[in-house]
Amino acid sequence: MAFTDINKYLGGYASGFYKYTRPQLSVSYKGVKNNGGKIGFRGGLIGNATQYVSPDTTYNSLNMPNYILTISQNESSEPGIYVNYINSNYGIIGTPQGLTEENRVNGNLGIFDTYNKLSPPKGIGDIVASGPFEEWIIDNGLKVTGKKVNFYLEITANCPIIKLENYQYLSIDGTMKRISRETVIEDVAPSWILNSGFPSGEDVTQKYYINNTWTTEKDSVTTKKILEITTKKKSSLCLYVDENNTSEYDTRLYDLNENFTIINYIENGEGGQVPELTENMRKYTYLSKLNVVSVSVFNTNIPIFNDLNNVSNYLALVLDDADTTDFIIKNALNPDNVITQTSDTANSGISIGETPLETGYSRNVFNKMFALDFPAINEISGNIFNADTSVQSALLDGLKLYGANPMDCIIDLTYYPFDVKSVVKTTSQKNIFFGSYKMDLENDVNFLGQPRCVINMGRVIYTPVFNDFRDFEPYTQFYIYLPYIGVNKLDISNYYKKAMELQYIIDFTSGTCIAVILADNIIADSFAGTIGVKQSISSIDYNAYSQNVARNISNDVKSAVGGFFTPAVKDILNGGNLKNAAGGFLDFEANIFETNQSLNSQKITIRSNGSPSASMCMPQYAFTYCIYNKQVRPENEKDIVGLPTNKGGKVKDFNGFLKCSKVSLKSTCTVHEKKKIYELLQSGIYI
Amino acid sequence: MAFVVTFYQTSSRVNDLNKELRQLNQFGCTATDPISPEELTLMIDYGGFTFDTRSNYAYIDDFRRYYFVKYDMFEGAAFCKLTVDPLMSFKNDILNADIIAERSSSSYEPYLPDSYVKNLNISQKSVARFKNVFETGETGSHYVIRIGGK
Numbered sequence: 001m002a003f004t005d006i007n008k009y010l011g012g013y014a015s016g017f018y019k020y021t022r023p024q025l026s027v028s029y030k031g032v033k034n035n036g037g038k039i040g041f042r043g044g045l046i047g048n049a050t051q052y053v054s055p056d057t058t059y060n061s062l063n064m065p066n067y068i069l070t071i072s073q074n075e076s077s078e079p080g081i082y083v084n085y086i087n088s089n090y091g092i093i094g095t096p097q098g099l100t101e102e103n104r105v106n107g108n109l110g111i112f113d114t115y116n117k118l119s120p121p122k123g124i125g126d127i128v129a130s131g132p133f134e135e136w137i138i139d140n141g142l143k144v145t146g147k148k149v150n151f152y153l154e155i156t157a158n159c160p161i162i163k164l165e166n167y168q169y170l171s172i173d174g175t176m177k178r179i180s181r182e183t184v185i186e187d188v189a190p191s192w193i194l195n196s197g198f199p200s201g202e203d204v205t206q207k208y209y210i211n212n213t214w215t216t217e218k219d220s221v222t223t224k225k226i227l228e229i230t231t232k233k234k235s236s237l238c239l240y241v242d243e244n245n246t247s248e249y250d251t252r253l254y255d256l257n258e259n260f261t262i263i264n265y266i267e268n269g270e271g272g273q274v275p276e277l278t279e280n281m282r283k284y285t286y287l288s289k290l291n292v293v294s295v296s297v298f299n300t301n302i303p304i305f306n307d308l309n310n311v312s313n314y315l316a317l318v319l320d321d322a323d324t325t326d327f328i329i330k331n332a333l334n335p336d337n338v339i340t341q342t343s344d345t346a347n348s349g350i351s352i353g354e355t356p357l358e359t360g361y362s363r364n365v366f367n368k369m370f371a372l373d374f375p376a377i378n379e380i381s382g383n384i385f386n387a388d389t390s391v392q393s394a395l396l397d398g399l400k401l402y403g404a405n406p407m408d409c410i411i412d413l414t415y416y417p418f419d420v421k422s423v424v425k426t427t428s429q430k431n432i433f434f435g436s437y438k439m440d441l442e443n444d445v446n447f448l449g450q451p452r453c454v455i456n457m458g459r460v461i462y463t464p465v466f467n468d469f470r471d472f473e474p475y476t477q478f479y480i481y482l483p484y485i486g487v488n489k490l491d492i493s494n495y496y497k498k499a500m501e502l503q504y505i506i507d508f509t510s511g512t513c514i515a516v517i518l519a520d521n522i523i524a525d526s527f528a529g530t531i532g533v534k535q536s537i538s539s540i541d542y543n544a545y546s547q548n549v550a551r552n553i554s555n556d557v558k559s560a561v562g563g564f565f566t567p568a569v570k571d572i573l574n575g576g577n578l579k580n581a582a583g584g585f586l587d588f589e590a591n592i593f594e595t596n597q598s599l600n601s602q603k604i605t606i607r608s609n610g611s612p613s614a615s616m617c618m619p620q621y622a623f624t625y626c627i628y629n630k631q632v633r634p635e636n637e638k639d640i641v642g643l644p645t646n647k648g649g650k651v652k653d654f655n656g657f658l659k660c661s662k663v664s665l666k667s668t669c670t671v672h673e674k675k676k677i678y679e680l681l682q683s684g685i686y687i
Numbered sequence: 688m689a690f691v692v693t694f695y696q697t698s699s700r701v702n703d704l705n706k707e708l709r710q711l712n713q714f715g716c717t718a719t720d721p722i723s724p725e726e727l728t729l730m731i732d733y734g735g736f737t738f739d740t741r742s743n744y745a746y747i748d749d750f751r752r753y754y755f756v757k758y759d760m761f762e763g764a765a766f767c768k769l770t771v772d773p774l775m776s777f778k779n780d781i782l783n784a785d786i787i788a789e790r791s792s793s794s795y796e797p798y799l800p801d802s803y804v805k806n807l808n809i810s811q812k813s814v815a816r817f818k819n820v821f822e823t824g825e826t827g828s829h830y831v832i833r834i835g836g837k
């Protein structure tokens with residue numbers, strides 16, 4: 001008899017403070033029996049089962065037994081089919097009080113006895129019942145009357161808080177043919193989980209989309225928790241960890257889009273299959289080996305690594321070796337990207353994150369701002385400069401308030417390199433007022449509800465290279481390139497082993513921006529720039545704008561030519577053609593490093609981008625880069641001359657080489673000998 | 688003054704606090720002139736016993752001190768110069784001495800600068816890119832117009 005290992009989890013479990021889901025397992029078989037008589041089969045589930053206290057009290061009800069196995073005869077059109085439990089062993093764990101004759105008749109073969117064991121109620125996740133789930137066998141159990149009967153057999157599991165371990169379906173004997181393609185786990189309604197440290201959901205900062213939940217598994221040693229979570233935002237991944245922990249961790253990343261394949265497994269921080277970057281690695285299950293199952297921290301964006309060392313480094317950062325009841329994952333350690341020299345998977349579009357930064361409110365009643373796409377602005381321009389003089393006449397009437405130059409009514413027109421509608425609350429309309437003149441439009445214009453916005457550019461984590469003093473200046477230098485702002489040097493100590501979050505605050509009134517860099521959610525740096533590209537409406541605008549740009553270039557950009565730009569960029573700064581410059585800009589990142597071959601003579605120039613329009617040709621994403629020297633450290637240094645320390649104690653507290661800066665010796669030796677001992681200790685001895 | 692000298696062979700480092708010793712032989716000596724327990728010279732030509740030229744270390748129990756041994760041979764006699772090894776001689780005192788360690792093999796602080804690490808004139812770099820990008824195409828970007836009017 002063949003066994004089919006379905007290797008799936010049955011039921012679902014959700015702890016803590018997020019919504020409970022109730023997946024259901026079901027498999028169907030179809031049988032045909034000719035000429036009446038009895039048919040039989042051996043089937044069911046074998047393995048171990050464990051039932052947990054559900055977070056949803058509905059399913060802990062004393063009045064509600066939890067069926068885990070049901071045989072039904074749906075779609076049977078012929079009379080006379082009934083289930084006869086001759087030679088049957090019923091699958092059940094716990095005590096069998098729940099298995100009544102009525103249940104047997106109804107085909108409910110396996111029932112968890114939850115009645116007695118829930119009094120007094122236990123905590124969420126506690127084991128209610130556990131034990132082997134036996135094979136059930138029905139030999140000649142189905143008596144069929146009639147000459148030809150089609151019937152169906154469904155085996156369903158309907159207990160939401162069950163984990164079946166190492167269980168298998170026995171294949172159905174005889175004429176039964178499996179008709180469901182595979183074990184079906186019922187789609188559960190998506191629900192939201194709240195990122196909060198409290199069961200009540202207070203202190204919520206973000207909410208995540210949960211697609212399905214899986215079971216927990218408890219034994220006397222460890223608890224494993226499997227949870228699949230995706231966030232609603234594209235490319236957002238989730239990382240979770242339990243509130244309490246031991247010093248041991250098994251961490252696994254699953255790719256659920258590929259049949260629940262383990263794509264990375266790390267046991268106690270060692271080993272593991274390193275995943276390759278794939279498009280569908282957007283959804284993960286993160287499994288940890290912990291004692292307590294309550295979820296305390298959710299983070300988006302599990303990093304994707306392409307190097308095992310980076311995996312180890314990351315885990316060393318996020319997993320604390322010490323036993324602690326505090327959160328063991330630092331909240332902010334959720335980088336979006338690979339910390340290597342290879343590029344990340346392609347990203348497009350601006351993803352707006354919820355931000356800790358305040359967005360202030362102001363509204364100007366004498367003028368209004370609208371976000372428009374190109375067709376809309378083109379339509380407005382066409383209307384103003386329409387050959388129909390009646391339109392212009394009406395427009396001029398509406399603009400009398402603006403005196404000699406009616407174009408002063410258009411106070412500002414600025415281009416922004418992002419979808420304004422997606423970052424600011426807008427109201428769509430099909431007309432716009434110029435003074436008191438109402439211009440009807442075919443295209444939508446979007447009234448801006450706020451004069452500024454915040455754009456979350458993502459997170460990266462600064463991963464130390466050496467894990468010692470060389471990770472800091474002057475041995476390592478840390479820079480950030482910010483679109484529309486430029487290259488700036490950062491103090492590496494502000495970001496060491498911390499998550500960097502970059503947010504752009506953009507002022508639509510002036511077109512300026514401030515890039516705020518947070519280190520573990522604390523503002524560490526900010527830099528200002530100009531992101532809005534002013535569009536000239538009149539010659540006055542043009543002159544003012546061009547002079548401003550020219551001044552910026554003169555003051556800032558040209559000073560950087562020697563150290564930074566490619567010859568092509570220098571070319572355009574010196575009046576060359578744009579085509580050459582474009583090629584040069586493509587080499588931007590590479591050129592940074594070519595010009596900084598040595599920290600000993602590093603030439604990185606801190607400068608602003610000057611013109612926002614020119615900045616549009618530069619990289620449109622921010623990136624950090626560390627530059628550090630290669631070094632030679634003697635392999636036997638530690639044994640021969642030790643490593644630096646400044647610890648105090650007695651000589652006997654140390655082993656191996658010891659060199660002392662200060663010595664206090666009490667001895668009966670002579671003064672000369674004492675002096676010699678001092679000299680030896682200060683030059684180094686071996687203990 | 689009579690005393691006994693025990694000669695050893697050792698391959699330990701001079702600045703080893705604990706030296707590994709292999710005993711060779713012992714001689715009874717008598718001093719005819721004043722001697723210092725820190726440094727003394729012996730002439731060994733005694734009763735047919737021959738000085739073992741492998742000797743490079745010694746111990747004199749009367750002085751409770753260990754010595755480094757340097758010798759000269761002359762007409763079958765060995766002239767040994769013994770210089771005190773204060774590390775072995777006062778080992779227990781030293782082990783209990785209070786110190787501030789500057790360098791150690793067993794207890795160290797990786798974030799203290801280390802002068803033994805030498806820079807090569809070759810730099811390396813690592814890059815981390817923030818995920819989101821600005822869009823400069825016609826789609827995904829917007830104009831913002833500010834207009835006077837109600």
